[in-house]
Amino acid sequence: MKTPLFFQRRFLPMWTALSFGAFADNMLRQALMIGVAFGWIATQGLDRADDAIPIIGSVFAVSMLIFSSIAGQVAEKYETQRLFRVTKFAEVILMAIAALGFYFNNGWFLIGVLFAMAAQSAFFSPVRQGAMRKYLAADELVRGNGLCNAGLYTSIVLGLFLGGLVIPGENGRNMVGGLLFAASLVGFLAVLGAPKASPSAPDLRLDFNVLTQGVSMIARAFRARGVARPILGWSFFFYVSTLMTVLVPLYIKNSVNADETTATLVMGAFGIGAGLGGVAASLLARNRSALGYSTFGVAAASVLSLFAFLMTPFASSVAPQTASDFLGKPAGFAILVSFVLAASLMGLFVAPLQAAVQRRAPAHECARILAAGNMMNAAFALLGSLSVLLVTRTDADPRLALLACALMQGCVALYMWRRRARVPTGLYDEMLGSSAGHGEKARVPSGVEPC
Known part of the structure; x- marks a missing residue:
């Protein structure tokens, strides 16, 4: 009997490293944010501790933007197994340093470690994503991305939950430091079992000009056939x-008038839902590009976001609500379910897109294109965070952002549907039969631009 993909050496070490790394990143960030906000971690020189929260919230994305252009070149030039080991060993060192920061209760020092951890993630990400192309066959990429996303989002939820739960406790700072170090050590031990994979461009000359290389990589991604969309x-x-x-x-506090436990519950529901979407993508993809599922996922998520917007007035209350009060209302329970399903559908939406980029990117520049994708992801994440300022600065009802989100998702779904109708081969742009070798580019009809 053939060993399932998840348990094979070409996948499990990579998945384990990704999951434990995501857990450590998010536990560090959440423990730092909660610790600073409630005074358990000191930030000298600030009149208000809350002023450090936006810095903590943005430092990860800023670091990813800075280092992704260099990371993409490194992932292209050097052997994959070696890079896995170096990047994860760097994580072990950084988490040991973070443990010292928690022990000495130095918030600014920990913010610096968070910036360095984001740089480590910037180098690990194109290695891991490029390895998917090298280790997996074309018809395994959607399954592989779905399983990776399921582990990623579950680890994010666990990291956020434990980071906020452990830091307030007795000896909480030291416990957080110990858990971070243990998680990083598991990730490093896991990648020791990853197979070797030849570098894509061993003769590449590294260019450390972050600005010019960043622009060059994004331009390269948009020139590559079928990659930009x-x-x-x-x-x-x-x-x-x-x-x-x-x-x-903000939505839970101002639109629903519920407490922080309700917000934590809803945040956890989003993470679990996204993980379930990754599992669904891995189960539904069978020798197919599965881009049709992306269209369905974002369209259905649009409907559910609109549903949550419409149901919000029926779940709100004049008196403050607890999580049990919120869930005790049919509208509140319906909103929670709609959030879980919407997150699942967005997880289903993204996995085939990740696989499409990995399939279509030319082999000699795949890692650099994936690094360009990471830069754009970080930029869009910053934009998403800043978009909330439209709510806070105008004192608008946060539920209006749900309506805006539903409209944007609907526009994306409509574009994908129209694109599918125009392209002769629809969204099935690649022949993903079992004959495709690991990372082998499948055939696309001449003159057809894939979706």
Whole structure:
């Protein structure tokens, strides 16, 4: 009997490293945000501790933007197994340093470590995404991305939950530091089992000019046949997910009049839903590009976002609500379910797009194109976070952002549907039969630009 993909050596070490790395990143960030906000972690020199929160919230994306252009070149030039080991060992060192920062209760030092961890993620990401192209066959990419996304989002939820739960407790800072170090060590030990894979461009000369290389990589991604649209869709996913992550506390507090436990519950529901969407994508993809599922996913998510917008007045209350009060109302329970389903459908939306980028990118510049995608994802995530300022600065009802989100999702779905109708081969742009070798580019009809 053939071993399932998940348990094979070409996948499980990579998945484990990704999942434990995401857990560590998000636990560090959440523990830092909660610790600073409630005074458990010191930030010297600020009149108000809350002033550090926007810095903590944006430092990860800024670091990704800075280092992704260099990271893409490195991932192209050097052997994959070696890069896995180096990047994950760097994570072990950084988490040990973070543990010291928690021990000495130095918030600014920990913010610096978070910036460095984002740089580590910038280098790990194109290695991992490029390895998918090298380790997996074309018809396995959607399944692989779905499984990776399921692990990623589950780890994010666990990291956020434990980061906020452990830091307030007795000896909480030291416990957070210990958990971070343990998670990074598991990730490093896992990649020791990853197979070797030859570099895509061993003769590439590294250019450390971040600005020119960043522009060059994004231009390269837009020149590559059939790559720009999936990258833009992928980045749209980051925009929506970041927008909702930042919006939820405001939505729960101001639109529903519920407490912080309700916000935590809804945030967890989003993460679980996105993970379920990744699992669904892995199960539904069978020798298909599965881009049709992307269209369905974003269209259905649009309907559910609109539904949540319409149901909000029926779930709100004049008196403050607890999580049990909120869920005790049919409208409140319906909103929670709609959020879980919408997140699942957005998870289903993004996995085929990730696979499409990995399939279509030319082999000799795949990692650099994926790094360009990471830069765009970070930029869209920043834009999603800043979009919430339209709510806070205008004192608008946060539920209006749900309506805006539904309209944007609907526009994307309409574009994908029209694109499918215009392209002769529809969204089935690649022949994903079992004959395709690991990372082998499948045939596309001449003169047809894939979706």
